[in-house]
Amino acid sequence: MSQVPATPERCRLLLEQWRSQLQLSGREQSQLGGQLQALDHQLDRLQQRRLRVAVFGRVGVGKSSLLNALLGQAAFATDVAHGCTRHQEARAWDQPIAGLAQVELVDTPGIDEIAAAARARLAARVALSSDLVLLVLDGDLTSVEHDALSPLLASGKPLLLVLNRCDCWSEQQQTALIASIQRRLPVAARHLELIPVAAAPRQPELLADGRVRSVTQPPRVTPLRRALVDLLEQHGELLLALNALAGAERFHLALQRWRLGASRQAAQSLIGRFAAIKATGVAANPLVLLDLAGGLACDTALVLQLCQLYDLPMGGAGARQLLQRLSGHNALLGGAQLAIQLALGALRQLLLLGAPFTAGLSLASAAPVALAQAALAVHTTRLTGRLAAAELLRGAQRGGRPGALLRRLAQSDPQVRLWLGDRREPPANLQALLP
Secondary structure, three states: OOOOOOHHHHHHHHHHHHHHOOOOOHHHHHHHHHHHHHHHHHHHHHHHOEEEEEEEOOOOOOHHHHHHHHHOOOOOOOOOOOOOOOOOEEEEEOOOOOOOOEEEEEEOOOOOOOOOHHHHHHHHHHHHHOOEEEEEEOOOOOHHHHHHHHHHHHOOOOEEEEEOOHHHOOHHHHHHHHHHHHHHOOHHHOOOOEEEOEOOOEEEEEOOOOOEEEEEOOOEOHHHHHHHHHHHHHHHHHHHHHHHHHHHHHHHHHHHHHHHHHOHHHHHHHHHHHHHHHHHHHHHOOOHHHHHHHHHHHHHHHHHHHHHHOOOOOOHHHHHHHHHHHHHHOHHHOHHHHHHHHHHHHHHHHHHHOOHHHOOHHHHHHHHHHHHHHHHHHHHHHHHHHHHHHHHHHHHHOOOHHHHHHHHHHHHOHHHHHHHOOOOOOOOOHHHHOO
16 A cells, blocks of 8 residues: 655645646736746746745844854855945855755845835845744744734744844843743744754853953854754644745635626626616516525526636535525625515516406506515626626635645644644725626
């Protein structure tokens, strides 16, 4: 019997299959080309087992110095002036890690520079495209750091918290500072342990002429190095797989939202045609039961056509289930619609039956009733179309196979569940995409 492959390997095989089956039109490739290219880079890193660790934090907390200390050389520029890092930079870490071909350390610009919104967005993109993020602090948690931490947690990004410049405090002060930081952390991050380091410690030295100068000391980053090596050797391949799955799910959602938005005008036209067909049938047909049966068939066909238009396949049974859910969401499509249609249909039948006894005068009264039924049919058909489009969008937001595997991993693996935390996607503007 063949052995079941490890979880990272299953993720890699699923993603390769999902990517090979991904078919995009020319317009979709044009609109989403940048996101697709970023996703392909992540899939390449998964295939080649190249993991990226990014530092993240405010200006001047010592991110570059910390990476230099881990590398054992001055690979990243540092300066007394804040904001020395202007662009993304990456260097290979020569630390061997079992299961990984390479580990890259990525430096990012500070997240709180004045008039540097573009750099903050760059830092966020780099952090999301990395497999592990080191959030570097140099004191108590600020509002800027708290606000930057929240979207990282919401994206399910694995994090390590690093407290730099621990040489500036006594042991008692450091203990109190760590306790204060942990109290200020978002609830989803309070399980994280702070790792104290001193990336570029300095010690005062008294000169012979009585002056005092600051002397650089060897970096003290052993606890962080040990924590990184242990984590990457145990879970490095899984971290790569999780980030690739998350990237694939983000692209899947972006594609479905774009398709829904691009299909909005066509959906409006489609709903209008079905509304006209339904209204004509209701107005011309004298039997209320046939009205209801024909209306249900028309709505089912509309849902199937919307699925085809949005490239979201659904069979007849699925369309009927969707209609049942839609009916439950809006009483007009349920009991109210049935009552109104029965009442109008019964009234029209009475008027038609009374035509021989009124010399045809009741037919004139039947016409407005038929028009009222037709108007109701148009309204309910349009409402069905809008609710169906909203339901399809919500289904797309729940993700495809990459997202489903992420959820299964979180359910079965406590460590993955801890990393992903309250992972969520920002809600789409449904009203802007509905027909």
